[in-house]
Amino acid sequence: MNRHVISVLVENSSGVLSRISGLFSRRAYNIDSLSVGTTEDHRFSRMTITVCGDEQIFEQIKKQLNKLIEVIKITELKSESSVCRELMMIRVNSIESRSNIMEIANIFRASIIDVASDSLVLELTGDRNKIDAFQNMLEPFGIKEVVRTGIAGLERGLK
Numbered sequence: 001m002n003r004h005v006i007s008v009l010v011e012n013s014s015g016v017l018s019r020i021s022g023l024f025s026r027r028a029y030n031i032d033s034l035s036v037g038t039t040e041d042h043r044f045s046r047m048t049i050t051v052c053g054d055e056q057i058f059e060q061i062k063k064q065l066n067k068l069i070e071v072i073k074i075t076e077l078k079s080e081s082s083v084c085r086e087l088m089m090i091r092v093n094s095i096e097s098r099s100n101i102m103e104i105a106n107i108f109r110a111s112i113i114d115v116a117s118d119s120l121v122l123e124l125t126g127d128r129n130k131i132d133a134f135q136n137m138l139e140p141f142g143i144k145e146v147v148r149t150g151i152a153g154l155e156r157g158l159k
Contacts, residue, residue, distance in 0.1 A: 001052045001053055001054060002052065002053065002054065002055070002058070003032070003050060003051075003052050004050070004051050004052070004053065004058045004061075004076060005048065005049070005050050005076065005077040005078075005082070005084055005151055005153055006047075006048070006049045006050075006051065006061070006062075006065075006074060006075070006076055006077070007046060007047070007048055007074070007075045007076075007077050007153060007154070007155070008020070008046070008047040008048075008049060008065060008071060008073070008074050008075075009039070009044055009045075009046055009071075009072040009073040009074075009075075010044065010045050010046075010047060010068075010070045010071055010072060011043065011044060011045075011070040011072065012038055012039075012042060012043055012044050012045040013070065016045070016068075016070045017036060017047070019068060019070070020047065020049075020065070020068065020071075021034070023064050023065065023068070024051075024061075027060070027064065029051060029053065029057065029061060030051065030052070031049055031050070031051060032050040032051060032052060032150075033048075033049070033050040033086075033148075033149075033150030033151050034047065034048070034049050034050070034150055035047070035048045035149055035150045035151065035152045036048075037152075044072065048077070048084075048150070048151055048152050048153050050150065050151050058076075062074055062076075075155060077153040077154075077155065081155060081156050081157075082153050082154060082155050082156055083153060083154055083156060084127060084151050084152070084153035085125050085126060085127065085151070085152060085153070086125070086126065086127070086128060086131050086148060086149055086150060086151050086152070087123070087124070087125050087148070087149040088123070088124050088125075088131045088134070088135070088146065088147070088148045088149070089113070089121060089122070089123050089146075089147050090121070090122050090124075090134075090135065090138060090143060090145070090146045090147075091119050091120070091121050091143070091144040091145040091146075092119060092120050092121075092122065092138050092141050092142065092143055092144065093118065093119055093141055093142030093143075093144060094118065094119050094120045094141070095118050097141050098120065100141070101120055101122075101138065101141055102120075104134070104137050104138065105122050108124055108126075108130065108133075108134045108137075109124075110122045110123060110124040110134065111123045111124075119144055122138075128151070131148065
């Protein structure tokens with residue numbers, strides 16, 4: 001199965017997210033990640049949806065999305081022609097190993113955003129592989145909590 005990242009420009013009105021997620025669930029398509037935010041024009045929002053499936057499933061998803069009145073434009077964000085990033089915040093046990101964790105954070109260009117007596121909260125932005133590698137490097141220190149935003153992306157170049 002292929003991973004597809006879809007950018008969907010929609011009207012910024014209540015219920016749109018519910019209708020789109022309902023469309024996926026009614027057809028038993030799983031959403032791997034979903035991020036939504038307003039655009040430069042407050043009348044519109046952009047959804048970045050990640051799904052797994054073959055080309056037939058992906059084409060069906062696009063057709064179903066196009067049927068919704070609130071959907072303005074659908075674009076597949078292919079890796080060679082787009083920039084996609086994810087945000088992760090991670091709380092790590094730091095009682096005995098704070099300096100080691102800080103070195104790993106520097107290597108990955110992560111930011112320390114909170115310091116407590118027994119833990120650090122770090123923030124990292126990057127592609128899925130970078131985020132996964134960072135998390136794997138921190139596992140030996142004891143991960144207490146992880147939150148990830150899901151993918152947000154834009155096409156490369158000017159439109």
